[in-house]
Amino acid sequence: MPYGMYISAEGAQAQQQRLEVIANNMANMETVGFKRDVPIFQARFAQAIQQQSDYPHSGTQNDVGGGVKIIDVETDFESKSLRQTDIPTDFTINGDGYFQVQAPDGNVFLTRAGNFTIDANGRLITQDEMPVLSTDGTEILIDNTRRWEIYPGGNIVQNGEWTEIGLAKPQSNGDLVKMGNNLFRPLAPVTPVVDGERDVRQGYLEQSGVNPTREMMAMIETSRAYEANTRMIQHQDNMISGLVNRLLSTRS
Structure with missing residues (x-):
């Protein structure tokens, strides 16, 4: 040639x-x-x-x-911009950090997509039916038939019990690998977002970048x-x- x-x-x-x-x-x-x-x-x-x-x-x-x-x-x-939806199960992180969700194989992935729902078992899940994890690594359970609310910092309160939504961030965004479906796999250990930096807003979603x-x-x-x-x-x-x-x- x-x-x-x-x-x-x-x-x-x-x-x-x-x-x-x-x-x-x-x-x-x-x-x-x-x-x-x-x-x-x-x-x-x-x-x-x-x-x-x-x-x-x-x-x-x-x-x-x-x-x-x-x-x-x-x-x-x-690129980050927020959109108000007023849907109770819509969450967004105003700042650094990612929601932690668990795949069917047990692996924990990170995501910024907070358009969650509550399934028949009361689990807070993603659009792909992956459970959203709390700070201690357990599934978040919500009784949708009773009143619940979210406090500043990402704390879900129901019946006097507090459940802290698990937020984590990598050492660098370069440590993240796209896995599809808005999921990221960290290549290195992640760290929890500290209390002073946790800002979870209910009824808002982060739009596409x-x-x-x-x-x-x-x-x-x-x-x-x-x-x-x-x-x-x-x-x-x-x-x-x-x-x-x-x-x-x-x-x-």
């Missing part, structure tokens, strides 16, 4: 991957507590260096750029970059076809 066509193909592939990330962001514009993904680009080495038949800065003809590639997809944890205008502009930009790369492939293909035809005509 001609080198120019190779670079254009790599560029088109990188833009296609970026489009997939943007499309996923846009599909979650209304998803509670969703955190947008951001693809990270990096200059790509030439094919010979990629195949380890040469090395960077060798000074040979292989020591040229190889286009771009996506090396990672990072999560943007900064996706800005529709920003994502649409990024999609237009990426589509144009993809089209530019595919046009370059077509131009180089036409050029090669023209050269081959000229060679054949001179021989005939």
Whole structure:
């Protein structure tokens, strides 16, 4: 493959991957507590260096750029906005920290999506029926037929009994891995959110971190970059076809 066509193909592939990330962001514009993904680009080495038949800065003809590639997809944890719902089982964390929920296999995951419900057994659960955990790691039980309320700091009070919603935070958001369904798996031990920093609000939800205008502009930009790369492939293909035809005509 001609080198120019190779670079254009790599560029088109990188833009296609970026489009997939943007499309996923846009599909979650209304998803509670969703955190947008951001693809990270990096200059790509030439094919010979990629195949380890040469090395960077060798000074040979292989020591040229190889286009771009996506090396990672990072999560943007900064975008936070609240929406008032006035639904008693909707909670949001105003500040740092995550709700702790338990998967069917026993693993504990973190989430910012507080659109909970109460099941037939009185458990406070997520939309995927995962129980929300208290500070001591047990399931939170609420008798929905009787009055209950939440006090500042995330304390659920019913019949004179207090249950503290389990809030935890990682040492760094870089320790979190997306697991789908708005869940994060911590790669390192997490720490409980201390009393002075606990701010749980009832009747509010954290909205999606996706800005529709920003994502649409990024999609237009990426589509144009993809089209530019595919046009370059077509131009180089036409050029090669023209050269081959000229060679054949001179021989005939």
